[in-house]
Amino acid sequence: MKKLLFLFAAFLIAGNVFTQTKINSYTFGAMEARWLGPGTMSGRITAIAGVNADSKTLYVGTAGGGVWKSTNAGASFKPIFDKYCMSIGAIAVDQATPSTVFVGSGESNMRNTVSIGEGLYKSADAGDNWVKVGLDSTEHIAKIIIDPKNPKNIYVAAPGPLWCDSKHRGLYKSTDGGDTWNKIFYINEKTGCADIAVDPADPNTVYATTWEFRRFPYAFNSGGNGSGMWKSMDGGKTWKELKNGLPPKPFGRIALTLAPSAPQNMIAIVEAKETGLYISSDGGETWKSQSATTNVVSRPFYFSCLVIDPKEPKRVYRPGYGFSYSDDGGYSFTDASYDGGWVHSDHHALWINPNYTNQMYLGTDGGVYFSLDRGATWMFVYNLPVGQFYHVAVDNNNPYRMYGGLQDNGSWMAPSAAPGGVNNSSWLDMYGGDGFWVQPDLMDNNIAFAESQGGNMARIDLTTFKSVDITPQAGKDDEKLRWNWNTPIVTGQANRRNLYTAAQYLYKSVDQGRTWQKISPDLTTNDKKKQQQEESGGLSEDNTSAENHCTIFTLAESALDENLIWVGTDDGNLQVVTDGGKSWMNVSKNYEAAGIPAQTWVSSIEPSRYSKNTAYVTFDNHMYGDMNTYLAKTTDGGKTWKRIISDEFTGYAHKIKEDCYNKDLLFLGTERGLFASVDGGETWFRMKNHIPDYSMVRDIQIQPQTSDLLIATHGRGIMVVNDISPMRMISKEVADKDVVLLDSKTMMLTTGKYGGGGSPVSGGWYGGNPDYIEPIEYYLKDRATKDVKLEIYDDKGKLVQSVPGTKRKGVNKVFWNQRMTPPKTATGSTKMDYGGFIAPMVLPGTYTVKLKIGDREYTNKLILKHDKGNTLFSESDREEQYTAALELYHMHEQLAALVDKINAEQKLIKENMDSVKKGSTKKLLKEYNAKLEELRSTLLATKHKSMFADEKKLRENLTEVYAAICGQESRPTNLQSGRIGVLNDDLKKGESTYEKLAAEYSAKVQQTIKEEKAKVAKSVPANNSN
């Protein structure tokens, strides 16, 4: 038995010895991303659902930003789905039990850049927790309807995969509240279910529309024999097709709805050869053609929202290209006004409060709007940071500026920090259209290059935002130029003057796009079968450059050699040139040898900055129905490739980024997450550092001066992880240690970069500022269960300040404010004085940090330096400031000591006033107390309590000048310095007055009290003495 126990122990010990601490995002957990928005320009909204019972709880589903919830009718939102898929197709609330909410992942506005879902989710607690309940492979969910009479019956319309045939399409039903699902209506592998309606009066009557559709990388088709309109009278068991009065088939996508207050009344927009709006007043048995306004017939594959007022069957809303409404059942429409401000086009969702139908919320390609007048005018909701960036770029300013282009929402720039913090007003709209690449000219601080869809690009004066078109034009012998939807505009890494862009040819400019040189032949496959975009769309023509193909999609100049240029195309070519553009080498066969499919879209190229022969490339094959993550590396200039694989990876790959200081630190952005490797790609982990787990990461940049990691998400705006340097420091060896106090960088003494009025932000999205001082960082292998604190000592070993520490696993960041411990200030006032919370900033020098965890101690040096970059504040200014501040600090403490003495004397008097009997003693006590109070009232506020009544005495006067001197980066003014002397005189006077009073009264009072007490004790009979 003993032996067995020994073995057991040995087994456990061996297990521990060989278990290495895994480096993952929690290792760097304190490095939390800031969400910078913008909220002033939001992103595509795909679903809105409200809680009828309270009219103020809203769930908003987005194209790439998950689900956001408001419990105050939209005054504020918070994300509630950040551990799951970011692409949302539909949301439904069980109005009988509003804590039950369903979310269908996978948007079904089937544009070229639509993402994919991973199933249906249910929450039983109003969004706090979610459980996936099935439909994993549907990829896109268009609508969820809960039977109002029996909430256990739930219908889900699944159009199904966009990029391939699939059996996982159709209409699904659950009869047990979502636990199990059956596909109750299915046409074929090309046709899914696009819409459903359930008759609230007779929930066995169910309507559905089916839709045949398909996308290819180079074309889209909406329409086919599978599309149709259907009705079931038995809860989905049997179906009949509805045709009577509808246009001739084939159909495309059909949007269908019924009037909740009169369910026999229905309307539908039927995509057909002649698309139009149809009405029925007999439950769909017969239909009659109504209007065919532009807003009704536009892009039926994209605008599938149609709503009838909950109370009035003739009031019809058509959120589409614009917003229009009808009072005659859809015969005529009126467009919404812009009196409440411009309303973004492209609408996909509408929720009307059934209790007050004037109130409604609209989801557009640019965010959420609300109306209080039945949709006539709209106001924008500025607090949803769900913009869909394609790319992000940075410059070298301080603070640096961020640039990026948004899906359907132009190109924007903002500083990474701003007075009061980065907020909606920090973001500036610099160029129109759909935005993609924006590149600052790092040689000219006033210039950036931006574009709109299909390669329309411009040079932009950043002081005025006036732009000059610089789009290259086809030459005499050129074919028609083929520009990608998301055309690359890239500046050189080795030579910042180089500017590149590409159609099927690569162009280079060294003069900001004034003159271009074509430096390549057609680098694509130039497959003519993939160039029929004018035929794209299916029943409705739809050719907006989104399907342009056989184009160059990505390119990069090596940071080590401007003649080494890589180019990747959307049809699978990967080309490299080492002589600046003369001899191109197509290495696509070489990557295929590493197991990456042929013709795969090359999504990003990262030439290594540590070796000219090394490069990383991501590939995206999702447009052929292949959602795998493809990442490869070459170390021989493209001759051979090694595919980098990890079980952690999810989603097709968009971007690979190598750190600028550590060659082993890599970041990978995919459609479903951000991943990092600290060992050169051997192992990877998902970064969750306040980043949604499955963020759509389109681009990644590292700002070299700040080491900030910037992430362009396609649905959550720009996210910034400030200072990733701990990721360069924590190796596997370090991670195995229990505690490591990380080496501190030399810190600059600063009160921060910005001032300002300090008014709180009134609404909108707020991204804040980076921390203005450097943190002290330490690593804990496990969460601390003991007390953690940091003590800062000066070079003489004197404790400067004690700072509470955090206890989290991984890297912890603790901020010491670079100041002493504040002084003890005088107490006993009727008001609080904030001088006791202010401390002088310490002087430059070498300090010691002691990290104390329980009874263990870890020590490190910390060097603080004067910020010579601040030319308005010299080192001698700092010394004068420190001397003055310290003098006032000591005066505060002297005053506190003086007031303590007075308080003690008054306490003694108060405690004995009632017990003394002798009139003369009482008089003496009163006299002494009055004189003390007279003195005390000159030393600190003693009369007024209200925060609206100023009362300035010595303590308050001291604080006034003390706060001013401590809080600024400046030498004290002459009058501030002079004031110290004046106040010191007042303090001395107070001390002197007290000494005189004490000399006159204190001993006398104490003696008298003592005598009276003795007398009282003597008069008490002995038998009562116990």
Next chain:
Amino acid sequence: MRNFSQLLMVAAMIFTCNINSHAQTADEIIEKHITAIGGLENWEKVTSVKITGSMNFSGVEIPITITTLQKKGQRVEYTVNGMTGYQLLTTTGGWGYTPFAGQTKPEAVAPEKVKESQDDLDIQGPLIDYKAKGNQVTFLGKDQVDGTECYKLKVVCAGGKEKTMFIDAANYYHIRTVEKSKANGKEEEDISNYGNFRKLPEGIVFAMSVDEGEGPATYKTVEINKPIDETIFKPSETKK
């Protein structure tokens, strides 16, 4: 050979342990948690707690005293710059007094908030005798608290307050609560992190630091079952 079979047995034991750890129920987790923090018997004896400690704001220590009488009243008192403010909660009312913020007299807490806060008067915590108290607990699986693996329990207290409690899977200490309140039409969420666990003479394990995001509170003394003068739960500007 025998050693090898013993080793297999050991491996099987470990494997079984792992399987069991995946199949835990809310009751099993609660039982292990209560054992880890001193046992049901010791906690059931707790009828009052008086805590003294401090909060640190930029180097300034703010003394705090929290006195709670089980299911009767709570007084949270803090002294800033020599001025003492408090928050009171009883079964019938609540008051707040913050003279350093310019308040000149105690201000009543809205009745709905008082009602919703009644669950805070349970100093034993909602998991001790949770069924008898009418609290509902649902085990939501494992989750991470800043990288520490935890059991996640959703607790709906008898008074209606919803708390999500995270129990450290390694030591069964309760390290985080996310509390949701909805009183007066406002939905608010508060997060409290617990640490610095210490065993008290009464046999119970107590978190000596609580961080609610406004500077951590560090407890110096915790007195269990000392007599409490119930008048401290009545509002008075000078009551200490």
